[in-house]
Amino acid sequence: MDPVADMFSAIKNAIGRRMDYVDVSSSKLKESILDLLKKEGYIRDWERMEEGKKGTQYTLRIHLKYLDPKKERNAISELQKVSKPGRRIYTPKHRIPYVQRGFGIAILSTDAGLITDHDARKLGKGGEIIAYVW
Known part of the structure; x- marks a missing residue:
């Protein structure tokens, strides 16, 4: 699915x-x-x-x-899918999560395309959290 x-x-x-x-x-x-x-x-x-x-x-x-x-x-220690077809998870720019205290990444879908949480903080963009990777 x-x-x-x-x-x-x-x-x-x-x-x-x-x-x-x-x-x-x-x-x-x-x-x-x-x-x-x-x-x-x-x-x-x-x-x-x-x-x-x-x-x-x-x-x-x-x-x-x-x-x-x-x-x-x-x-890759772990790959976690966050947003699922039945439940989409969105985050504003000021609540982008830190994955493993900054050692991992969150992949976000924004209006600027797919970006990591580090880039989203720099650009000041929120969006749908696709996955966590560490």
């Missing part, structure tokens, strides 16, 4: 299995979230896999990031 939550579940399951990458279906929202995760250093990279079909549905390959060569410590 919720494609972003499905992507988060796929990432968490792949990290649990110590995989190098995971493939998920594409959407513009997912691509924006992956851009933020890459910029903040939670994933190594992501790419759009070209399909040979005439349809517009692509597959996104997410390259996961580990902090040691044995893949025992990963860059």
Whole structure:
């Protein structure tokens, strides 16, 4: 029902299995979230896999990031989806939460696009809280 939550579940399951990458279906929202995760250093990279079909549905390959060569410590400790289809969570600019006392990020959907909580505080914008990552 919720494609972003499905992507988060796929990432968490792949990290649990110590995989190098995971493939998920594409959407513009997912691509924006992956851009933020890459910029903040939670994933190594992501790419759009070209399909040979005439349809517009692509597959996104997410390259996961580990902090040691044995893949025992990963860059993502937790991914939490906050807003859900049945309950949207909005926050004004003066009540943007600090995730793990500032060590994590909150992903917000604002009129300026998807941004992190740090950028939202700088820009003075509130919006819908999509997820917490630490």
